[in-house]
Amino acid sequence: MTLLVEGISTGYGETQVLYDVSLRTEDRSLTVMVGPNGAGKSTTLRTITGLQRVWRGRVGFDGNDITSLPAFARVELGMASAPEGRRLFPLLTTEGNLRLGAYCRRARDSAEDSLSQVYSLFPKLKERRSIKAGRLSGGEQQMAAIGRALMSKPTLLILDEPSLGIAPILIKEIFETVKELEKGGLSILMVEQNAYQALKYADYAYILQMGRVLRSGTPSELKNVEELRKAYFSIV
Amino acid sequence: MVALAVILSDLLFGMMLGCVFAVVAHGLNLIWGVVKVVNIAHGEFIMLGAYGAYFLNVFGGFNPLLSAVVDGALGIFVGYAFYFSFLHRELRGKERITLRSEMVTLVSTFGLSLFMSNLAVVAFTGDFVGINWSPGTVALGFLELPLGALYVTILAVLIISTSVVFLDRTYIGNAIKAYSQDITATQLVGANPTKVASLATALGFSITMAGGALLTVWIPTGINPYMGALYAPISFVIVVLGGPGKMLGSLLGGLTLGVVIDVLQAFVPVSLAYAVAFLLLIPVLLFRPEGIVK
CATH class of the missing domain: 3.40.50.300 (P-loop containing nucleotide triphosphate hydrolases)
Incomplete structure (x- = not known):
């Protein structure tokens, strides 16, 4: 439990x-x-x-x-969450958002490992790593929000x-x-x-x-x- | 040829002055950009930094560079005190900073501004004082460059670039940037909002007061209780030029303003040069409200 x-x-x-x-x-x-x-x-x-x-x-x-x-x-x-409306930091890059996910002490040391895990889970994010989060599509933003939550090793x-x-085709992928x-x-x-x-x-x-x-x-x-x-x- | 030399030297001096302006504006920018406080008392903290440098010089023989370091350290404490006495009650538990909060802090810092400048008259008298520091000059072609101003420029650029690297490369620095964009999400990644906002405020004051010390080199006999009335508007113009919240914007805005003022001074009286520089604010706000940096 x-x-x-x-x-x-x-x-x-x-x-x-x-x-x-x-x-x-x-x-x-x-x-x-x-x-x-x-x-x-x-x-x-x-x-x-x-x-x-x-x-x-x-x-x-x-x-x-x-x-x-x-x-x-x-x-x-x-405990980590991908909140309502994703709440990414729009002016930080995708990778900047993900890295901040590893803010808590428990997660910092393994931030690099976590990052490559998130990228293998969502290869799209790796392509978009240096794009500002505010410019990602809805689906990409959702992936980034989940990725950011995962970075804290919850x-x-x-x-x-x-x-x-999110586009219906992506919903299935996310689920x-x-x-x-x-x-x-x-x-x-x-x-x-x-x-x-x-x-x-x-x-x-x-x-x-x-x-x-x-x-x-x-x-x-x-x-x-x-x-x-x-x-x-x-x-x- | 002589005219060209004058223009070139004005350009160079303008850029050097602009770097110092950029430091004080950078302090304002951090506080404005992150905790959304339009600190009307900003100029008074510059004044405090300048007097700090003055007294450190009179009683300790410190030069303004050393004083900038001491002021910067003091500014950390001043900033934390400011945060926890003025801002914490207003910002605590907020998921976003409302216009109402901004007005509350704007008006209360206006009161603080009046209080500080008047207290300074009592404490320091209204006399103009200055720091005697002339480490010599260096010849640069046709120019005699005062070394003091050169050192100050180097330290100014160092202060700004260090803070930019700090904000870009450290977890807590990133959290400061994050806080300025979304307070709720900052909490959800595990950052304590009070810790982040108070640190940003402390850094802002540290940089502002260090900048006040650096300014004393450019105004050898101009330290007085009301100097804030000039340098606060300069800082505001620079932040708007560079774009609030854009950290490198302070440097670009400072350079722009320094050059405009110094080059204009070659043609018109000093006060008119400042007037024209302030006038820049209007077209920028009308046509590029996000600042000249994209």
Whole structure:
């Protein structure tokens, strides 16, 4: 077990967004969180990465209580994320972005090795290494964001909507790379709007709706389309 | 032929002066470009650096080059103090620096500026003072080049290039650049935003105060509590010329301004030369708001 989220509630200002959300990830597995727009998927990820404070509840990681640990310190513990909108540094080169991924002490010494691993995973990035990240295509930016996260040698990789704004042909490629990373031993938590496709690759999934976990289970348990459809269309 | 010699020497002196201007502007650029603070009190910290050099000379016999090093070290402390007393409350926990934050720090540094220059009048009197330092001259063709100015130029270029290499080649330097582009993402790669922003501020002040010491060589009898009123606008013009946040832009902007001022001085009164130089700001802001460097 790597990540254990227990009953978190949070929100922005007066507005509560999450109600008692619990989830967990296992080693060497791909956990997917699906749900309609505004379900609280990104907010859940923000509490996990430490950008959003919880009102109630607890976040545990590798046996540590990290509920009040700042975001930057969580990276040192082995958590890395490719956030919503990729958030690359637009004026740094592709390689500059990747190298910054190895910022934490744990990862610096092996930065060169990590870099060549990322390049063999995404050969396109090697071609584009000296291009400013702001000029990369959507797909390349997503690869760079995942690559940057991998540079910190995480045990838990968090991906927020990796398929957003990407050519359909690349989406499959990215999902397959994610699956490959999982086989390499990573624990992955992925948020996707693209639910049907994401569930094809997932080991375990959570369906979020209106800030609550509606259901969770293995993809075959959730194959019950009615349940998923409900999550997507029963928004009042 | 004589006219050509005059122009050439003005050009050379302008470039040398421009390098020193570039240092003080570089300090401003770091703070403006990274933590988005338009430091209105910038000129007062230049003044502080200049007085630092003056007192180090009077009481310790230091020449301005040595004083620049001491000022630079002091500036680190001043910068951290500035960050944690002025900026930290405003920037802490922010995922992006809002216009509101920029206005808050702009207005509060305006207050700081008035406070510092008035305090300086009380502490140092309003008299103009200067540092006597003349390490001789070197003949360069038809030119007699003062060695002091030459050393200052070398140190100025060294300061700027060292800081550029630091920002380019070290993890923490890269994190400073990253912070200026995306604070959230900087945290997500594992960098402590407070550590990064405070270091950038400390570096900015260090360079600004070292620059203040270097300036004393060009204004032998011009150190006074209100000198900031001239050098702050010069720094702002240079940063805008070079493009805020572009570190090598400071050097190019400084050279441009130094040359413009020095060459103009050959034809028009000094104050008019400065006026014209400041006028440069308007077309640059209108036509190249991102600075003359691409």
